[in-house]
Amino acid sequence: MECILKIEKNCWNRLDEYFSSIVLLHGKVLYVSDENIDHLFGHRIKPILKKYANLKEQFVDNNTIEYAMDIAERVIATDIQFIVGLGGGKVLDICKYAAYVSKTKFISIPTIVSNDGIASPIAVLKRQDGKPKSLGCAIPYALFVDLEVIMKSPIKYIKAGIGDTLSNYTALYDWKLAVKAKKETMKDLAYLMSSTALDTLLNCRFTQMDYPFIKSLVQSLVLSGIAMDFAGTSRPCSGAEHLFSHALDYYSKQTNLHGLQVALGSIVMAKLQNRKYDFLLTYLKNFDVQINPKILNITKEDFILCMNKAKSLRPDKYTILDEVTLNDALLSSIYDELCEEL
Structure with a gap:
């Protein structure tokens, strides 16, 4: 098990430094968020990613198993090397499972901390009937928690x-x-x-x-x-x-x-x-x-x-x-x- 872990006030202000130390980041990176979170915080994350990688974007609108598998398929088909998730549980669980299926490293950047899913090897996604399903996966390769952001979350x-x-x-x-x-x-x-x-x-x-x-x-x-x-x-x-x-x-x-x-x-x-x-x-x-x-x-x-x-x-x-x-x-x-x- 390996996990780069940063839990700090204003942690995001040092993302440039952290990303530069992740040598494998150079290449293709899939940035995953939802439109609301991206509107609030994307401008703080994406410019740094673009500095070190060929950035692709995906905005989620549901958290079904099928949707996570679609993202995993995209990751495999386009040779994505990292998935970077920005958001809450829905976004991060989709990323976690897609990364696990595609055998791709996952960088987690949570905007809320409502449960232990931010670092667990479990993703909760919806089945076709809309009921939740807990699925085994892997913990994030890197986790960056900005306490300033969390303090201001609902x-x-x-x-x-x-x-x-x-x-x-x-x-x-x-x-x-x-x-x-x-x-x-x-x-x-x-x-x-x-x-x-x-x-x-x-x-x-x-x-x-x-x-x-x-x-x-x-x-x-x-x-x-x-x-x-x-x-x-x-x-x-x-x-x-x-x-x-x-x-x-x-x-x-x-x-x-x-x-x-x-x-x-x-x-x-x-x-x-x-x-x-x-x-x-x-x-x-x-x-x-x-x-x-x-x-x-x-x-x-x-x-x-x-x-x-x-x-x-x-x-x-x-x-x-x-x-x-x-x-x-x-x-x-x-x-x-x-x-x-x-």
Whole structure:
């Protein structure tokens, strides 16, 4: 695994220096973004790329598997050497998967940090029926995160990033359960990385979203992504709380940002795991991360349905849902508790 990683304030101001050190950049480069992001930030990235490469451009308008494969085909057919993605999760996941399929290096330049996908070996793309599908791929060859840009991004994405990191709490417990049940093997280094990502965020003394906090958040999200790469599986950062989120994506009338859904899922699963979670509530409230199901427009009916469906989405993934018996009365009670506590 190799990854050039820069997480700095005004990082983009040094892209000329960084790109000049990537010797293979000379040649053909495919720049991928969407029109809105390109309008806001493209003028800061493209002139530097043109200095070092023969630049081609692609503006995305959807995030389907078919579309990512089309880009991969273009990359192969035109001998593209690098894919440079600028934008949020939709753009970066398309680039990540297209680069993986075409065996091309991917340079990631995120404009938001709403989940650990910025550095994970997983791309979430849509199937033909519009439902999301998680696909294995590779982590970026280079990742350039400008903290100034992230600070100015919509705050809802930063809050979602907090939620996604905190979900490591129940994911790691589920991994231990799976190992104990002889359904999985433990990868100690990957476990340590995910645990460190969680602790980095929980133990930081920041009470507001200033630069030191944003840097800690980005580092935690990157570390979580790399943990999955080391493990060769999503287990370090994905347990029953992610199954619940996937069920919301599939069955609920209302979907929300991934990080908010898994944060809600973590509170639910912590209850089922019979573990303390008050510190998670305190942390979420400190940064005004709203995950009350009523605020997220998740009805009791949808909550019960998605909790009952969650396990079926990945029956091979052993979690706390394999060790508890769910019924509608219990789930109704949990929903009411969530509405009170959150």
